[in-house]
Amino acid sequence: MRLHDRSLEAMLSSLGQARREGGFSGKAKSYPWQVAARPASGLAGSMRWIRVALPLAAAAAVAVVFVGPGLFGNRAVQDSSKDVLTATLSEHREVLADAESVTTDSTQLECDYNGDGVVDGKDIQAFLDRMQDPTGDPLLQAERLQRCLLGS
Amino acid sequence: MALPSENELLKAVQAGDDSAFARLYELYQERVRLAAWRVSHRPDWLDEIVNESWCRAFAARTSYDPARPFLVWMAGIVQNVYREQCRKSPLTLSSGMSKSVEDLDEIDPESVASEAELLSALNRCVSKLSDVDATIVRLRFFDDKPLRVVAQEVSISESTLRTTTIPAIMDRLRKCMTSQGYEISRIFSAQDPAESQ
Numbered sequence: 001m002r003l004h005d006r007s008l009e010a011m012l013s014s015l016g017q018a019r020r021e022g023g024f025s026g027k028a029k030s031y032p033w034q035v036a037a038r039p040a041s042g043l044a045g046s047m048r049w050i051r052v053a054l055p056l057a058a059a060a061a062v063a064v065v066f067v068g069p070g071l072f073g074n075r076a077v078q079d080s081s082k083d084v085l086t087a088t089l090s091e092h093r094e095v096l097a098d099a100e101s102v103t104t105d106s107t108q109l110e111c112d113y114n115g116d117g118v119v120d121g122k123d124i125q126a127f128l129d130r131m132q133d134p135t136g137d138p139l140l141q142a143e144r145l146q147r148c149l150l151g152s
Numbered sequence: 153m154a155l156p157s158e159n160e161l162l163k164a165v166q167a168g169d170d171s172a173f174a175r176l177y178e179l180y181q182e183r184v185r186l187a188a189w190r191v192s193h194r195p196d197w198l199d200e201i202v203n204e205s206w207c208r209a210f211a212a213r214t215s216y217d218p219a220r221p222f223l224v225w226m227a228g229i230v231q232n233v234y235r236e237q238c239r240k241s242p243l244t245l246s247s248g249m250s251k252s253v254e255d256l257d258e259i260d261p262e263s264v265a266s267e268a269e270l271l272s273a274l275n276r277c278v279s280k281l282s283d284v285d286a287t288i289v290r291l292r293f294f295d296d297k298p299l300r301v302v303a304q305e306v307s308i309s310e311s312t313l314r315t316t317t318i319p320a321i322m323d324r325l326r327k328c329m330t331s332q333g334y335e336i337s338r339i340f341s342a343q344d345p346a347e348s349q
Binding site: 007008009011012013014015016018019020021022023024025031032033035 | 174177182185186189190193195198199202203204206207210211267270271274275278289290293294295296322325326329336
């Protein structure tokens with residue numbers, strides 16, 4: 001190829017501009033067409049967050065059911081909360097099944113609000129009673145109970 | 153076993169050979185990126201344009217005509233991808249940094265491909281220079297520094313730089329380009345017209 005119209009100087013200037021503007025870059029780790037043709041694995045990767053989000057959503061629903069009535073004392077809220085819990089539990093039964101059973105280690109004993117040595121649903125009323133304590137942070141306490149009930 | 157020649161690769165690509173296409177990607181990715189840069193001058197779009205162009209080329213690999221230079225074919229795809237990108241984001245063209253679609257229509261894929269080839273070859277030649285020579289090229293031509301500044305940076309007198317060092321570097325680059333099949337016909341002058349007055 002014979003280059004009549006461009007001096008070497010101008011070409012070097014273009015080369016410098018190309019370098020500055022990303023015209024040269026490191027090698028890609030994979031071929032673009034392979035990356036684009038990975039919907040299955042990409043989907044699996046993108047769905048990974050659900051494994052975290054679903055238990056959190058379920059825990060939040062449980063918290064709403066148990067804490068909501070105590071906070072609002074409204075029957076309509078209680079009914080709707082039960083519906084939310086039922087729907088959440090039925091939809092994510094498998095996810096919740098993965099949750100470990102409640103144990104009675106020292107952390108769990110802190111959640112034993114009624115002092116019967118077991119962390120179970122009976123602690124909820126005791127927890128709600130404790131919520132009347134104006135010095136405690138109700139949100140933090142609700143979060144703790146939620147963790148206890150889910151065994152996480 | 154000897155590696156297949158480029159012609160064999162091109163024929164294999166046309167026959168739908170995925171591994172041949174991957175090999176061509178290795179050979180051409182730098183030049184295709186340069187073609188994308190030449191077409192768009194959009195650093196922020198480059199990755200997307202290049203990746204999309206390769207994806208489209210892969211999808212259309214069996215329709216590739218081996219008689220046509222591969223880079224020219226790729227440059228045509230790059231231009232189409234860039235046009236579509238411009239239509240999707242028309243407002244970004246007002247930045248003045250990029251090439252407009254009208255400008256693009258005046259450039260044929262052959263020109264884009266030949267410029268990409270040229271820049272790639274020149275880049276290879278620059279990378280073969282010694283460290284000092286490469287620094288001089290970088291400061292003087294890439295960063296557009298005055299000769300005085302370059303002379304200070306490399307501790308060579310300005311007059312030596314002008315009359316001896318830079319012409320010698322240019323000669324080496326010219327020979328290197330010639331060895332790769334590119335003949336630089338215009339005689340280079342290291343002296344900036346403004347500086348010579």
